Amino acid sequence: MLATILKSVVRQIRRHPLYVGLNVFGLALGIGVFLTLALLVRYEYGFNAGLPDGDRLARVDAHWTLPGVAPGEYASSSFHALPFMLQDFPEIEAAVRLRGTGLRVVRDGAFVALDSYQTDPSFFRVFGLKLLHGVADRALAQPDGLVLSDRAAIRLFGTTDVMGRVVPLNRGGVTVNHVVTGVLASRTTPDFLSGVELLAPIPSSELGFSCFVSWGSDCGSVYLKLRRPGDIAALNARMRDFVIRHAAGADNDANAIGQHPEKVFGLSLMPLREARFRDFHVLYADDGVDRAVIDGIGLMGVLALALACANAVNLATARAGLRAREVAIRKTLGAARRVLFVQFMGEAMLLAACAGVLGLVLCEMLVPALASLTGEALAVRYGLVGGLLPLIVIVCGFASGVYPAMVLSGYRPAAVLAATRMPSGGRGAARLRDGLVAGQFGIAVTIVICMLVINHQTAFMRSADPGYTRAGLLIGSAMPGGDLAAQRRLLDALRTVPGVAAASFGELAPSPDNKTRSTYRYDGPAGPVRVHLLQDTVSTRYFDVYRPRLLAGRWFDAARGQDDLPLPAEQASHTVSAILNRVAVSRFGFASPDAAIGKGLDTDGLHARIIGVIDDVRFESPRQAIYPEIMFFDTLAKRPLMEPIPAVRFEGVVPSEMARRLNRAWVGVLPDAAGEFSAVDVKMAAYYTGDERRGRIFTLGAAAALLIACLGLYGLAAFAAARRMHEVGIRKTLGATGRQVVVLLLADFLRPVALACVLACPVAWMLMRRWLAGFDERIALTPAHFLIAVAGAFAIAILTVLGQTFHLARAEPARALRAE
Template sequence: MMGNYFKTALRSFKRNKGFTLLNIAGLTIGLAVCLLIIFYVFDETSYDRFNSKGDRIYRVNSDTKINASITSSAIAAPKAAEALQLNFPEIENTVRLLSDEEVRFKKGEELVLEKNTLFCDPSIFAVFTLPMLEGDPNTALAEPNTIVVTERMAEKYFGTTHVLGKVLTRVGDDNKSTICRITGVIKNLPAQCHFEADCLESMASQPIASNQNLAAFFPFHTYLLLKPQADYKKLEAKFPAFLKKYLDFIDAMEKQGDYIKLNLTPLYDIHLHSNRANELSANGNIQYIYIYSGVALFILLLACINFMNLSTAHAAGRAKEVGIRKVLGSPRTGLVLQFISESVLMSFFAMLTAVLLAWALLPAFNQIAGKSLTVTSTMIGWLLPAVTGITLIVGLLAGSYPAFFLSAFNPVKVLKGQTVAGVKGSRLRSLLVVFQFAISIFLIIGTLVVYNQLSYMQHKSLGFNRRQVLLVKHLNALNKQGAAFKQEVLHLPGVTSATLSSFVPTGHRRWTNYVSANNNVHQTEFWPVDEDYLRTMNMSLDKGRDFNAALSSDSSAIIINQTAARAMGFAGDALDKTIVLGDNQKQYHVIGVVKDFNFNSLRDNVSSVVLTMTTAFERKKQGDRPDVLAVKMNSDNLSALLAGIEKKWKSFSNNQEFDYSFMDEDFDNLYRAEQRTGKIAALFTTLAILIACLGLFGLAAYTAEQRTREIGIRKVLGANVPDLVVMLGASFLKLVCIAFLVAAPLAWLFMDKWLQGFAYRESISVWVFLVAGLGALLIAGLTISSQFIKAAVANPVKSLKVD
C-alpha cells in the first residue's frame, strides 16, 4: 500500500514540477539552516564535556564590593584552595590554574613566544581529564621547573612526541634563563575546553602560589572536585562563615555595606553562563544559543508554512482527483495517508539536498561564526537519527493540514466544480502569510538594530584616539632596552609620539589595587605609565597637568580619572589631594584629573583608574617592566614605517619575532561576538525573506491562474494593466502591512532588552522601522508583480477560453 502511495506521489511531483521545485527549495533552505545551527549549538554545548568527572567540578569565584566599586571575578586567592579543602570534607580535591600569557622558550637560537601556558598544581590530572601519553600524572608537576607539554608543542620543538626527560629553556621577563624538564606529554586539549594550554608548568615554580592571605588579589583560577552526591549549593551556603573564620574584618565591611563573597560555577556552565572578569578565555553566551535556535526554528516553520500554503492553494488542481477517489470508494484515511506520504517524500528529497547544501556552506558558516565545525564520526552517530527525525517531523508538520484539507472535499460538489480553492477566502492561509512576513520583518528590524549598535560603538568618542596607533608587543624581549628602542622609533619619519606601558585601553592586561582616600578604601585600576602616555593616547585633562619627567616629585604623583575623583569624594577639586596605595602604603599626590576614557567594553560603565608615572630610572631598576610600546603615527606610507620599526626591533631583539597590532583593530575585537551576531542575523534574515518570497511567488502564480477568466472579463470591460496589477496585489500587500503591525512592537521589545546589555547604547530609531516596513513591502511587491503583470498583459480572448 505504501509503495502505491509513493508511486502516486512521484507522478504528482512530475505533473506539477513548478509547485514541487518551489516547495523543495523552501524546505531545503529551512532544513539547511536548521542543520547548521544544530552543528553550532552542539559545539557550544559540548564545552568541557570531555571531562569524565565534569559533573562534579566547580570553579570558585570572588565577588567584592568596596564603597562604589563592585567586582565579579572568576578568580580566588592563592590560599583559597587549601583552606576550602581543609574545612569542607565534601571536597575531594582542588586544583589551581594561573595563566602565564607570554612565555618564551628557546628553539635553537630563536626565541619562540608561547601564549597558551598555565601554571598548575600537580592535582590537575586528578581533577580534569587530560590523557597522558608519556609520564606519570601523579608526579609530573610535583617539582619546580617541570613542565608537561601537549603533542602539538612537542612536535613543534622536537619533531616527535617522545620527549620525556628532555629540556626546554624558558626565558623570563628579566631575560634570565630557566631550564625546564619535560615530565609528561598529554594529548592536545579539545577545542571545546574553556581554557587553552599547550604547556603546563609546575605551580611550585611560582612564588606567589604560597601567599597565605585569603583576601589577596591574584589571578588564580581555583577548581573544586566534589565527592559524589555532594550538593554544591549547600556548600556555597557555608562560605560566609568560612570567610569570617579567616578574615576578621568581614563583619566591619558588612556594617559599611561592603563585602567579600565566594561562590561556585559548575564546570559545564562556564562557557555559556559565565561572563566575569578574569575569565581564562573568551566565553560564549547562552542568549545567542537561544537566539540562533529560535531563528532556525522560525525559518523551518516558514518553509513548512510555504508547503501548507502552496498545497492548499494548489487544491483546485487536485479536487477532481480527490472526488474520483472518493466516488471509487477510497476512505478519507487513505487519502490522508496519500497526501502525508507525498509530504514526507518531499521532505526526504529536501533533506538530502539540505545535507549537501549545509556541507557545502559549512566553511563559509565557520568563517562567519568564528568556528571550526567539522562533521566527525561522533557527530554522524547522532546526526543520522536527528536527520531522520527532523525529516519525519517536517513532513508530518508541513503535510498534515493540506492532507486533512484536501481529503475533506465533498465529492459531489467537487465533480460539479463547486470547490473553493486558491487564496481567495482562506483566512488560515492569510494568517500564515502574515506569520511569514512578521518573522521576516522582525529579523530585518533586529539586524538593523545590531548593525546600528555596532556602528555606534565604532564611532563613539572613547576619551582617547585609537586611530593610527601601533602597539609593539613583548618589549621584555629587548633585554632592558625598551626605553632605548622607544627613542630610536621616535626618530623615524612619520612617528609623532610613543609611550611605554603594560596597560593600554584596548588591551587585556589590568591591575586592580586598593587605595585609601578621604579615610575610605577604594578599589581602582592602577596603571604605571610614562610621561608621554596621555599625549600619545590623545587623552584630555579635565584639571591639573600632565606628568613631567624632569620633576623628581612626580615619582609620587598620580593622575586620576573623573570617575575616580567622584568615587573618592574629590568631585569639587582633586588636585593636591593625597592617596595611599594599599599594598605598600606609599603616598601619592594628585596632579591631574583626566577625562573619563573607556578602557573596557562599552557593555560596562567607566570605572576608576589611577595613573602613576614610572621614570626611566625606575624602569631600569625594575628590569624595564613595560612590555608594550604604543606608537602614534602620521604617515602616508604605512608599510615603509612598519618596515622601519621592524628593522629597529630586530636590531635590538637579536632577530626575534616582531609582534604588533593596531589599536583600532584590538578595539573592534572586543565586539567580535556582536559582529558575528550581526553577520549571522543578516544571513538568516536574507534566507527568511527568500523563503517567504518563494511562497509568495507560488501563491501569486496560483492566484493569477485561478482568476484568469476574471482578468479577461475585466480587460474586455476596459480595465488597464496597472489597475489589474494593483487589484491583484492589494490583498497581499495588505497582509504585509498587518505583519508589520504585529512584528514591529515585538521587535522593539526584544531588541530593547538586548541593548540593555550595553552601558553605552544607541536608542532604536524610527527609521529602523520605516526601512523594515518599506523594505518588506518593496520585496513583496517585486515578488508578486511579475506574476500579476504576466496575467494582466495576457490576451483576454485566450483568458476567456480557459476551462
C-alpha cells in the first residue's frame, strides 16, 4: 500500500503540479506560522517559570487608594516593610531588596551604560541564579563587591575571566571603585532578570533615605522566597492586619501613613510566575504584557493552521473530479472502498508530512525575524517543535484528507463511466467549498481589521498631542545632587550653546523616574475637597521651552516675588503661587479653569494660591490616566531644585548636532556625571515599542492569512474553470458576451467573500472595542477601518480569480463544447 501511495503522489505531481504545489505550500505556510507563533506564546507564558523554585517566589506590591485619583497597584513597595515581614511571617525563607540605579561604568574616560541594580547579599538565595565564576553566598557580601553578567564582562574586558578586576562605578557624579566578585552564567529561559548586567550591594550610606525608613515612599522592589507555594496566598490574607499593625502612626509622623493606614494603603504578594500578564495592569511594571494580545497571537497561529487545512480540503475537492474515472475503473476492477479510502488518506498524510518539513524550514526562517520584531530572545525550541510537529502533521493530514477521501472513494463506477462530464460532488460539496472560502476570508478579514486598528492606535500614540510642543525639544538626564551653583552654571552653559532658543529646568520630564506627590485640600463651599497631586517645580523659561497651553490665568513671572518658591523654613508664612493642570481642576470640582483662579490650596503647612491652569501634559504611557498635577516656580535665587531635568528649545540645527553640542556643554560643567540629551520620542519610546512590535506581528499574520485564503479561492476558481467550461460555451453560443460571462463568474466567486466580510466585521468590532478600552487616549473605532479591510479583501479576491475568469470568458464556444 505504501508503494501505491507513493506512486500515486508522484503521478499527481507530474499531472497536476500546480494543485499539489499549492496544497503543500499552503499547508507548509500554515504550519510554519503556527510553530513560530506557538514559540512566541510559549515564551510569554513561560516567563519567570525557569527561575529555581519559581512557584515560591513573589514580589511585594503596594496598593494606594488616594483622594482624587483612581486606586492603583504599584510594582514596588517601601523597603521599610521588609524587616517587619521577616519578623511577623516565619513562612519567609529568604528576602531581597532590588532597586534600579543610574550606575555607569567609567571606561577609558567615558561612561558605559549597563542595566544595573543595587541589591542585598541574599539575592542569590532568593533567585538561585548560577555564577560562572565566584561563590554565590559571598559575591555581594563585601561593600565594594560587584557581579557582572557574562555579556557585560565580555563587553568591558573581552573575557569572562574577570574575577578581582577593578570596575569604577559612577553615580551622581561620584566614582567609587568596585571589585568583580562574581560573573553570572548565561541563561536560556526568559525572566525579569534576563537583562541584568550589573549587581552591586546597596551602600550603607543610603540606608537613611526615605524609602528605607518611610512607609509612604519607595525606591525599588522587595522579593520574597516562601517555604511552600501555598504560603503566598496565606500571607496575602494577613497583609491587611500587618499594615494596620506596623504602618499606623500619628498624622504628623513622617514615617507612618496615618492612624488608619488600611484605608489608603495595602500590600500584596504577586506570584512571579503570574507577573508577566498581571503586571500589564500594575503601574510602573516594566515587563507587563497584555494576556489578551498574546492569546490573540496564539489564536492567530491556530487559525492560520485551520486556514491551511481548509485550503487543502478546497484544493483536494477541486481536484477530486479529475480522478473520478480513475476511481471508477479501479472499483470496476475490484478495488474496495476501504482500500481506496486508505490510499487517499495516505496521500494526504504524505503531502502533510512534506508540508511539515517545509513548515519547519519556514519556522527556522521566521523565528529570527519575529525575535527582531518583538525584541525578545526567541529561538527554535526543538523540544516543543519536535513534540508538536508530528501531531500537527497527523491532524492536518487527517483534516485535509478525510472529506476528499470519502468523496473519492464513494463514487459509483456506473454513474461516472456513463456520464459525459466529470462529477462535481453535488450541492453538498459546492456548499462546503463556498463555506470554506467564506470561513477563510472571514478569519483573514477579522485579522486585517485588527491589524489596521492596532497600527492606527500605535501611530496615534506616537503622534498624539502630549500637551507641549515636541518638535525642536531635547531633554537631558537628571542633574545629580542639589548644588545650587552647579545648577545655575549648567543653565547658563546651555543657554549660550549656538542654536539654543531657551533652556529650563523641571523636576518632571517625559518618562520621569522620580515623582513627588502630596495630598492638597481645598476648602470649597460644599466642604473640604482633598486631591492627591503630582508635584513639579520648574525654573525660568520653562514656558518657552515646553510651550504648554495656558487655559486660564497667567504663567509664573520672575519679576513677581510671590511666585518664587521660598525656602522650606519660610513656607508656613508665605502664600505660594501654583499652576494646576486640567485634571486637577476637575478633581477639585471647579466648574471651569477660570473658576479655579485665585483659589487656595493647603498641604502640610504650605499655602498655595492658584494663578493659572494649563492643559494636561502627558509625560507617561498613553494607557495611564493623566495624574492631577500642581506646579511651582523656582528662580534658583535661594534654593536648588531636586535632581532637575534640563530641557532645551532649539532652532536652525539638526537634532543630532544639537544633542552633541548640549552634551559637550554638560561635560564642561559636570565632567564627572553621565548626561545625555535626546528627543522626546526617544524618551517615550518604551511606552510604544511593545504595541508597535505586536502590531507588526498582526500585520504578518494578516498577510499570511490572506495568502492562505487566496490559495483556497484560487483552488475554487481552478475547479470552476474545469467544471464550467461547457456551461460557458453554451452561454456564448446563445449570445452571451465576454463581459457578461466575467460579471457572472466574478459574482459567483465573490459571494463567499461578501459573506465572510459580513461575518468578520461585528467580530472584529467587539474585539477591538475591548482592546482600545485599555488606553486612556485612543482612536475612534470608525467605519474606515472596516471599509478598508473589506475593500482590500474584495480587491485581493478579484485579482486572485481574475486570470481564471478571463480564461473562461475568452474560451471559444466550439472548443469549450468539445472539451467535455
